[in-house]
Every structure is written in structure tokens, then in C-alpha cells.
Amino acid sequence: MSTATVTRSTLLKDLRMEWRSKDAINSMLFFSLLVVVIFSFAFNPTAEESRLIAGGLIWVAFLFAAVVALNQTWARELRNQVLDAYRISPAPANALFLAKVLGNFLFVVVLEVLMAPLFIVFYQLRSVGPVWQLIVIALLGTWALVVNGTFSAALSIRTRSREIMLPLILFPISIPALLAMVDATTSILTGDSSPGFWMKMLLVYDVVFTAVCLLLFESVLNAE
């Protein structure tokens, strides 16, 4: 079985399950909506202030929301011993990992597309810098969160109280990525400085951690 075949079929299976249940996307959407509303009450920013804090706000909301989906990634494979079956099958381990990452990536991107208008309305956002850069940052940043998040979820699934464990592992590792996303977004929204450095940072982070994850996932899958 080639990696591409296994990745495609696992991804399609996950997408189909999500399409029928809409568990992950609904809980993520509602969660980030709550974050938007609560932050708005907590800080009560003017339009000018909100441009300065929006970068941080958006990404913290998406990070927290992504954790909701990430926690479900592997949990459903534990039922009926799907992971054990996968382990004894000749399918490459990384194909499973890639499928899960791509699936989560799609979920979070859909979440971002749906939530972006709400952020713009609630915080009266208007970008001073070029908007296409925001899209590049969103894609790079989402990949950084999702690739590490899927891997951390695979680690935490094997621990006690796994739902608490995931953010505890994921957040410290993700600090540089989060910093890059927030600063790049803020610099585009305010138009004060160029986000070039942060975009390169994110790219490096993505490449390094994707490589490390692919290198180590097989050991994690087969951990006994």
C-alpha cells in the first residue's frame, strides 16, 4: 500500500465522518464565538485599540478552538481498537499521521474562513497592509498549530487525563509559532512594519516540526 493511497482513504473517511456528525467544526465554531464575545466584554476595545490586539485575540481564539478538535482526532480511533489494527497492518505509519494532519488543517481553515467575518464585524477591523499576506500567514500558522497539535494529541492519548495533557504539551512548544503569527498579523493590520521576518520564521518552524513529526510518529504509534 502506498502512502498516498492510505493517506487519501483515511482522510476521506475522516472527512465523511465529520460531514455526517459535524462534531469538531460545530464545537470549534461555538467555542471561538464564545472567545470572541468574552474577549470583547473583557477588554471593550475601541476600533484603534482592537487593531493592535486583534492579532493576538484571533490566534488565541483559534489555538484554543483547535485544541477542541485535536482532542477528538485520535480518541475516535481508540474505540474499536482501530489504532491496534493499524499497527499490525502493513500501511505506513506516516500516511495515517499525514491524513490526520490534513484533516485537522481543513477543519481549522474552514473555522477561520467562517470566523473571519465575525472578527471583522465585532472588532471593526480594517487592514492597512496587504490582505494576501494575512492569508499566507493564516495558512502557515494553521499548519504549525495543526502539525504539532496532531502529534501532541498522539502523545497525550496514551496518558491519564488526556484532554488536559494536550494543551500542556502543545502550548510551550508552540510559543514561537504563536509569537510569529500574532506579530505578523498585527504588523499587517497596523501597517507599521513588514511581516517578512515572521513569515520566514513560520516557514522554518513548519518545515522543522513537520520533519521531526514524520521522523518520530512511527515510534509513537508503536509505543508499548
Added chain:
Amino acid sequence: MKPLSLGFVLFTLALLGFSTYQALFVAPTEQTMGDVQRIFYYHVPSAWVAGVCFLVNFVASIAYILKRSSNVDALAAASAEVGVVFCTIVLITGPIWARPVWGIWWTWDARLTTTLVLWLIYVSYLILRRFAAGSQTHLLAAVLGIFGFVDVPIVYMSIRWFRTQHPSPVMGGGENSGLDPAMLHVFLWNLLAFTCVGIILTASRYRLQRLENELEAEHARLALAGGGR
């Protein structure tokens, strides 16, 4: 305790006493900062020991992935714990020095922030060790150990983009860097003493971890052999 290790402990205690005396009474007082500068003799050696411990943890984690030896895992666990202890000392002594010299306890400067993130990463490593179940612990911890160490240079690069307030490297820095020879002398004694303390702590923690591993294996064996209690 074996005579050799007992000897090493006594030697380290003597060394620690001597280097503390040197740091507090022999080293010249810094011109502008005054006596508070003497914390440098504890702050920097602690950072050094923490750094070495995390490096040992990284190497041991890779070795565990390759070799799957429980002794290597014990070394990784021991070095991470000792590293976190010394990293905590660094994070406490730093602000004590910064308050009178900079006028603030804390600033989000590159090296301070990197140290804090480093501390967070290894605390999450220790929590994972605590929460993981059974024999999987070793592998999961080793994987996270590699992740954490790979992250550190990225953290440093990203935060360096901000303004840096921490003193630039005193040794091997630019033209104006360099310590007074008397200070360097005292510093090196303290560095040696702290390194010895780090070695002793890591070694005894390593021994304890190995005993724990053996005990766990023995329990498992008894449960299998005796049909369990």
C-alpha cells in the same frame, strides 16, 4: 554509598564552601553595580548546569529512541529534573539582580524569555512523565525531549527579533567584553563547584530512577509469575 562517590561528595562540599567564600569575600566589588553583581557567580553557573542537563536529556532521548534501554531513559529523567531545578534558580536569581540594576524585575527580552520558555517546555516534559502510563512513559518522554530541544533555537531566534536588554555575553563577546581576571578566577571556581553539584544530583537521581524501574519490573514479574495477589 561507595567510597569513591562519598569522596566526590566531600570534595564538592569543600569546593562549594571555597567558591562561595571566593564569590562573597575575595572577588572585587563591581564598580557600578556594587555587591549585587556577586549573584553573577551563582546565576551563570546555574544556567550552565541547566543547559548541560537539557543537552544530556536531548542526547539520552535520541539514544532511547534508537536503543530502547531503560537506563538511558533513567538518565533522561534525571537530567531533566536537575535541569529544571537549576533553570528555576536562574529564573529566581535573575530578577533579584535585575531589580536594583535595571530597575525592573522582569523584561520580555530574548534570553529571559527563552529561559522561561525552556523552563515551561521541560516542566511539561516532567508532567508528561508523571501522567503517562506504564512502559510507554519512556518513549513518549523521549519524543517530547527531542521536540523541546529542537524548539529552543527557534524560540531564541524569534524572540531575538525583539529588543534585547540582557547583558551581551561577557566572555567571547565583542571588543568591550571580558571579565576582570580576579572575577574570572572566582567565576571559574564557582562554575566548577556548580558543575560538580549538578553531577552529584543527576547521578543520585539516576540511581533512584533505575531502582524505581527495577522495582516496577519486579512487581510486573511477580504479578505474572504468582498469578497476582
